[in-house]
Amino acid sequence: MYRTLMLSTFLSxxxxxxxxxxxxxxxxxxxxxxxSATEILSFHDAIKNTTGAIVHIATTQDSVxxxxxxxxPFFEQFFGQQFRFKREPKKHALGSGVIISKDGYILxxxxxxxxxxxxVVTLPENDKEYEAQVIGLDPKSDLAVIxxxxxxxxxxxxxxxxxxxxxxxxxxxxxxxxVGQSVTQGIISAQHKNSVGINEYENFIQTDASINPGNxxxxxxxxxxxxxxxxxxxxxxxxxxxxxxxxxxxxxxxxIAKRLIENGxxxxxxxxxxxxxxxxxxxxxxxxEEGAILLDVTKGTPADKAGLMRGDLIIKIDDQKIKNASxxxxxxxxxxxxxxxxxTFERNKKIRTATVKLENAELSDGASQxxxxxxxxxxxxxxxxxxxxxxxxxGVLITRVKPGSKAATQGLQEGDxxxxxxxxxISDLATLRQALPSYTQKHKRIYIYREGRIFxxxxx
Numbered sequence: 001m002y003r004t005l006m007l008s009t010f011l012s013x014x015x016x017x018x019x020x021x022x023x024x025x026x027x028x029x030x031x032x033x034x035x036s037a038t039e040i041l042s043f044h045d046a047i048k049n050t051t052g053a054i055v056h057i058a059t060t061q062d063s064v065x066x067x068x069x070x071x072x073p074f075f076e077q078f079f080g081q082q083f084r085f086k087r088e089p090k091k092h093a094l095g096s097g098v099i100i101s102k103d104g105y106i107l108x109x110x111x112x113x114x115x116x117x118x119x120v121v122t123l124p125e126n127d128k129e130y131e132a133q134v135i136g137l138d139p140k141s142d143l144a145v146i147x148x149x150x151x152x153x154x155x156x157x158x159x160x161x162x163x164x165x166x167x168x169x170x171x172x173x174x175x176x177x178x179v180g181q182s183v184t185q186g187i188i189s190a191q192h193k194n195s196v197g198i199n200e201y202e203n204f205i206q207t208d209a210s211i212n213p214g215n216x217x218x219x220x221x222x223x224x225x226x227x228x229x230x231x232x233x234x235x236x237x238x239x240x241x242x243x244x245x246x247x248x249x250x251x252x253x254x255x256i257a258k259r260l261i262e263n264g265x266x267x268x269x270x271x272x273x274x275x276x277x278x279x280x281x282x283x284x285x286x287x288x289e290e291g292a293i294l295l296d297v298t299k300g301t302p303a304d305k306a307g308l309m310r311g312d313l314i315i316k317i318d319d320q321k322i323k324n325a326s327x328x329x330x331x332x333x334x335x336x337x338x339x340x341x342x343x344t345f346e347r348n349k350k351i352r353t354a355t356v357k358l359e360n361a362e363l364s365d366g367a368s369q370x371x372x373x374x375x376x377x378x379x380x381x382x383x384x385x386x387x388x389x390x391x392x393x394x395g396v397l398i399t400r401v402k403p404g405s406k407a408a409t410q411g412l413q414e415g416d417x418x419x420x421x422x423x424x425x426i427s428d429l430a431t432l433r434q435a436l437p438s439y440t441q442k443h444k445r446i447y448i449y450r451e452g453r454i455f456x457x458x459x460x
Contacts, residue, residue: 020101020261022158022254025226031168043223047171047183050225053099053156054218055106055123056175057132057146059116061091096174096218097121097146098227099155100257104148106132107257108217109232110139113146115403121148124181136260139375139400140200140268140333142232143253145260156219159226161251164191164205172209172231172245174218184210189244194326196246197386198233200377200399201268201333202326204246205229211245220247229253255334269335269358272301273308274378275325287349291315292328298430306354308345315351316344325380332358371436371459373405374398374412378429387415393449394427395419410457412448419454420447 033041095112099105106121113119119132130148137144168188175181186209193204207220211231220229229247236242259266274296283289291313297303314322317331318341335341337360344353377383377397384390387397395417401408418426422445424435436444446457 017263018261020105020258022100023155025157025159025224028163028224043169043171043185043225046223047173047221047225049154050156050219050221050227051173051181051183052123052125052154054173054175054181055097055099055121056181057095057097057106057108057112057217058120058122059093059095059113060118061093061116094175094178094214095216096214096231098217098219098230099153100145100158101155102151102153104130104150104153105135105257105261106146106148107230107253108144108146109230110137110142110144112217113137113144114139119146121146123150123153136264136266138256138260138266141202141248141252141256141266142199143230143248143256143260145257156221157224157226158254159222159224159228159250161203161228161249164188164222164228164249166191169223170205170207170209170228171221171223172207172211172215172218172247173221174211174215174231176210176212176214178214186210186243186245192249192327193246194330195324195385196233198246201252201330203249203252203330204232205249207245207247208243209245210243211247227253252330252334267337268333268361269337269339269341270302270361271332271356271358272298272303274298274380275314275328276381277324278313286313286346288313288315288346290321290323291346292322292325302356302358306343306356308343308354308356309347311347313346314343315346318342333361337361371407373402373407375400376418376429376432379417389417393417393419394425395449396426396429396432398448406459410459411455412446412457413450415450417449418446419449421445 095108097106097108100107113134114137121130121132130150132146132148135145135147166188170186170188172184186207188205189208190206193206194202196202196204205220211234215231218231219227220231222228228250230253231247233246235244256266273294275292276295278291278293294308294310294312296310297308314328316322320331322328322331335358337358340355340357342353342355344351377399379389379397383397398412398414398416400414401412418432420426421435426432426435443458446459448455
């Protein structure tokens with residue numbers, strides 16, 4: 001299983017609140033080349049222990065929603081009530097994972113295990129199968145933690161994102177095409193890719209190490225065998241590897257893994273702004289050439305309370321420099337709700353600072369309260385690119401629909417744009433929040449844009 005970009009959770013309450021101590025790699029001393037004609041450049045000894053920490057994951061899931069024989073409202077418009085879902089055979093998929101603790105915690109991609117009814121993990125050194133349970137999922141970063149009932153496992157050694165350099169030799173380890181564990185070599189082609197358009201929160205390493213179906217969730221390691229990324233996606237025209245693969249940087253992966261193990265979920269900081277990048281024209285109006293410009297500040301949000309205004313250019317969060325809008329989103333998202341951050345920004349060519357107390361992104365956006373079983377996101381340049389949304393379409397993007405929810409049975413899908421509720425046009429999350437409570441009738445008509453057409457669903 002893997003993800004391409006084309007040119008029922010099993011959560012044990014008893015395990016929440018746990019913690020994990022990663023085995024950190026030592027600081028890098030130097031980078032070397034072979035010294036003589038009698039030496040062979042080989043990384044066998046460096047990665048032979050690492051391969052034991054990479055597991056094979058096989059999942060089973062129903063191919064349709066559990067609410068079988070439900071009427072799809074979109075098809076009902078054209079075919080009447082005789083058009084119904086039918087149960088299809090179960091789907092099976094393959095992926096990889098990385099052991100991060102001796103007692104069985106495994107880090108993988110969210111898309112490898114999400115909606116799986118059964119997860120089976122096989123260790124590389126024996127044929128014993130373990131049935132895993134989901135500890136936590138984070139679809140926004142495409143990371144997940146699962147756990148098997150095993151002891152004295154050999155966890156992977158963790159690297160650090162700050163030590164990575166373009167040109168470093170790396171290895172992708174996983175189970176491509178289900179043929180068994182294999183290792184492919186490449187280099188770091190680029191770092192800090194945060195506008196690829198695959199996930200909501202992105203911080204990718206780009207590599208030419210071959211990543212293929214089944215590699216998702218596996219390890220990208222440096223020449224010492226230390227983990228530097230979780231293999232996640234490729235860009236392809238044919239479905240095979242074309243030398244452009246992406247791995248989630250290890251620092252983000254470690255942070256998400258800790259939160260999932262401790263809390264079962266990831267809560268992110270919320271600032272309350274709409275943001276954009278500096279265009280060539282705007283750069284003449286600011287002294288700083290990098291940063292994230294505030295396009296709007298929602299009233300009553302942390303940004304508003306801190307005195308931030310439309311037109312401010314955010315250049316630093318605490319000690320973290322901000323180069324663009326994606327970096328601002330990622331940085332704020334890594335803060336816990338309730339934490340404080342010092343924001344450095346430029347206004348009228350003067351540098352100022354403000355202290356903000358961040359709120360919970362999910363609760364502030366109202367994704368869980370507005371529509372049951374639906375995750376929502378405002379439209380911006382990144383989401384328009386990711387879902388191929390024309391610039392003239394306004395509304396609120398559906399980023400996830402929970403299987404079995406009312407929204408799922410009514411046919412709502414990821415990528416749909418909510419453009420109207422009853423008589424109210426929807427332009428952003430604020431108008432959606434206002435529109436839903438204003439209609440008190442039991443059934444509400446919700447109009448959505450999907451692939452150039454408008455459909456209507458009735459939510460109860």
